[in-house]
Amino acid sequence: MLKEVKLPLTDEAIGDLHAGDNVLLTGTIYVARDAAHKRVIEALDKNQALPFDIKGQTIYYMGPTPAKPGQIIGSAGPTTSGRMDSYSPRLMEAGLKGMIGKGNRSKAVREAILKYRCVYFAAIGGTGALIAKSINKAEIVAYEELGAEAIRKLEVKDFPVTVINDVYGRDLYEEGKTKYRVKGEQRKI
DSSP states (O other), X not given: OEEEEESSOOHHHHXXXXXXXXXXXXXXXXXXXXXXXXXXXXXXHTXXXXXXXXXXXXXXXXXXXXXXXXXXXSOOOBOXXXXXXXXXXXXXHXXXXXXXXXXXXXXXXHHHXXXXXXXXEEOXXXXXXXXXXXXXXXXXXXXXXXXXXXXXXEEEEEEEEEEEEOTTSOBHXXXXXXXXXXXXXXXXX
């Protein structure tokens, strides 16, 4: 089922999302990777203001390529989410409601998703040029000196993602492995 979701995320919207749902996101997404996450956590540790209000927001793990003339952004594909796992529970505690990347998440992140009512989406790796077409505006909002790892604010329309981890404890990757194993066992009979 294809669902359209307006950002920022609300608890009600998150409650309507289930592992396996294909979703089109419209609104504001923030981009941050390892180096930016480290700085945001340091700011939280020092009780300093964050570069953006994290409450209800969605962070996309992406390092964009430079935009060609006439483009808003270059290729905008996801990066591996596991690199942000040590930071993610703290950000969810601070109010983060959505994360977008690729690959599975650690047990600690999955537990935090349940505790803080968050959702983890996957974007399809290798489709960065296609994903970039969903981005209507891109601007650096913090840590410009980090280059591709600076925090960016994106305005997106119909940004395609799939729910991997939902607030009900479901994990699409684990469900897929289980389904595959069951089908494999049935063939042996």
